[in-house]
Amino acid sequence: MTEKRASDVELPVASQTDEVWGSDIFAEMLRGLGVKYVALNPGSSFRGLHDSLVNKLGNRDPQMLLCLHEEHAAAIAHGYAKVTGEPLAVILHSNVGLMHGSMAIFNAWCDRVPMLVYGATGPVDAAMRRPWIDWLHTCRDQGALIRNYVKWDDQPASMEAAIESMLRADVIARTAPTGPTYVNFDVSIQEKYHAEAPPLPDFARYQPPLPAEPSAEGVAHAADLLKNAKRPVVLAGRVSRDPADWARRVALVEALGAEVLTDIRIGASFPTDHPQHRGKPAFFIDDDAGEVLRQADVILSLDWLDPAGTLKLAGRVEAKVIQASLDYQLHNGWGMEHQALPALDIHLACTPDRATHAIADALGVGAGDAPADLPVCPALEAPAPDTSLDIMTLAGALGEGLDGVCASMVRLPLGWAGEAWHFRHPLDFLGSDGGAGIGSGPGMLIGAALALKDSDRLPVAVLGDGDFMMAASAFWTAAHYGVPFLAVVSNNQSFFNDEVHQERVAVARNRPVENKWIGQRIGDPDIDIAGIARAQGVEGIGPVATAGELVDAVKKGIAMVRQGKSVVIDARVRPGYNPNMVAGLTRSD
CATH class of the missing domain: 3.40.50.970 (Thiamin diphosphate (ThDP)-binding fold, Pyr/PP domains)
Structure with missing residues (x-):
């Protein structure tokens, strides 16, 4: 039996034209950004881009993934990013498709995963709208529907502005703390004829910034507290899926003799059969985990999902608390997914993995052993x-x-x-x-x-x-x-x-x-x-x-x-x- 592969599905007839349309440039931008797949449910507002993906790019790099509902399209991109750490593209049809997909975008926002969401709108110029349908599918500010739970959004009014918007959205989505971004294309820009294609940017020069290093003073203080702690505890939270980060995390815990708690809401962050793992991965801490926290004298929170709520559930916790997280950068006044405000003794403004490496370096802890792919x-x-x-x-x-x-x-x-x-x-x-x-x-x-x-x-x-x-x-x-x-x-x-x-x-x-x-x-x-x-x-x-x-x-x-x-x-x-x-x-x- 021959296994079916996505690359064998929906092969288009080769296009013979060399004409250039606005959406052709958008499609080439997606390829240049390294997008492998575009999940979508078809819509007339991006019919130009749809044509370009098929007849300009041959439905490859990226390949379209046809979905039967916009919420599925965004959820597929979410699941992909949880494995790879890289964003897929999602295209949502006008205001109606965006409203369908909004729940899944909110999930990705709360889960802090990167996602490139693209939309389209009927002509902003009312004189260009078709009767009835274009009026229904045109919004004065379409991005306002999801602005409170994306990192950035834009509705560019020219081809030059659109190219820059696509670059900016990609960089922002993939910069920690990661999350979804949204760029909305006016249908008239997609369907504009170009005598020649504008030059594409040098994509290598538009990359996320290098990871921010934590304060040297903060790292030294944190390392000193942990080194001298009698009952250190590590809250292993929203960390990367990089095996090297995992190995260093385990090595640091072993060197400190720390106890570790994990959270089932955010996936595997530490081996749960390790002798220093305590309690059980759970939505809410149990009595055993609460006792671990009450006995702790220093707690290292590696972007734990809800440190304030967790410590509240534990009861009387008197430990010094070190937090490594950039999550505060995404907190706004609309949503409460940021949870309660924790009391901290040291806040290292970096990803939890950069903090782990920096503290391990300060304590002379080695790289550790890479985890193996083992049976369940x-x-x-x-x-x-x-x-x-x-x-x-x-x-x-x-x-x-x-x-x-x-x-x-x-x-x-x-x-x-x-x-x-x-x-x-x-x-x-x-x-x-x-x-x-x-x-x-x-x-x-x-x-x-x-x-x-x-x-x-x-x-x-x-x-x-x-x-x-x-x-x-x-x-x-x-x-x-x-x-x-x-x-x-x-x-x-x-x-x-x-x-x-x-x-x-x-x-x-x-x-x-x-x-x-x-x-x-x-x-x-x-x-x-x-x-x-x-x-x-x-x-x-x-x-x-x-x-x-x-x-x-x-x-x-x-x-x-x-x-x-x-x-x-x-x-x-x-x-x-x-x-x-x-x-x-x-x-x-």
Whole structure:
């Protein structure tokens, strides 16, 4: 069987014309910026650019990825960036496409991943608009729709300005702290004829700035505090996926004798089976992690997602706190994703990885050993074959099914227990979506799988049924372009997160807890998850309801993935979360 590859799909007939249009120059700019793929849902506002990508560039470098919804397009770019650290391009049709894609852009903003978002608008000059449709698809300030959650946006009014805007957007998106940028092209600029093409810039001269080094004084002070600490703790947060950074991080922790906490929202940042790792990766710290923080005398926060909230949950923490982060540069007055303001003793204004290297240098700590690509390491015993599935037995059965496989866990559901799995490499787990927007999982899985396609890693995701249903049509793109992965839908047939909240409200108001399911359960009729997957062109397996059935389904799915297939398994689980998750979601203090 010949594996389907994206490069074999949608091959255009060669164009014979040498004419130059404005959008041809935009397309050449995308190629010069090194963009490999452009995820889009077609729209008339960028019909010129669409033509140029096909007939000027031959649909290669970049290649278009046709999506059935704009939110999927942005989610695919998000998942790709989480693996590679590099942005994909997303093109959104006018105001309506931008509104569709805005949730996924918000996720990327909260997750601090780079993304190049391009838009288009009907002619700004009202005299050039077609009746009705151009008026609907033209905004006076289209970027205002997302300005509060992109790093920069522009609507250039000339070709010269557009070239500069594309360069600036690329540099800003890829400069730490990374994030999405947005450039909006007037359709009249795209469709303007040029007698000759303007010269393209020297792209090598438009690169992100070199990483900022932390203050030498701050590094010396931080190194001294850590060296003399009796109970140092490292909060391993939003760090890079570079294996060299990972190795140095581990070496520094070992040299300090520090204890380490990790966060399941942001992906693998430290080996969770390391003897100095404490607690478990979680959305909210548990009692064990809280005790570690209360006993600490120095805490090093490596761009931890919410240091103030974490220390508040821990209780009385008297440690000196060192923060390495540039995140403050993205904080604005619109959103609160920056979390509470932490009290800090030293703030190193640099990426957490630059801080790690600088402190390690100051302490004479070596480079450490690079992490190996190892088979999955589930921490739970495999359940008996006839055991019915819940969130814990699903994890155990999935681990048995993946035995011996080197996999990247792209997504895990809200109720997943952090103690169920060990992460020993920066690509073992990629984290959540950043903005907690349901419907992001399928697109992010496809983007990550696209980035991992030529690696030895098998992309795996455990998705919720609500997440799957909001974005099921994203899987058509995976089938169309031959993007293999294994998705297990943890199907509790409910928006169970809100059942937990309704139970808490009912208890507080002395009302019947038995009614918590109303308006939450996804049943009567049941949804055929596997059937919906097959309708998109991917392989659908299930439903399965026992551990043994899931193990068999996973092994069957792996064989299909090895043949280049995209596979979805419908795993019927009893509603429920791990206890720490329930406590964190419903706490009122």
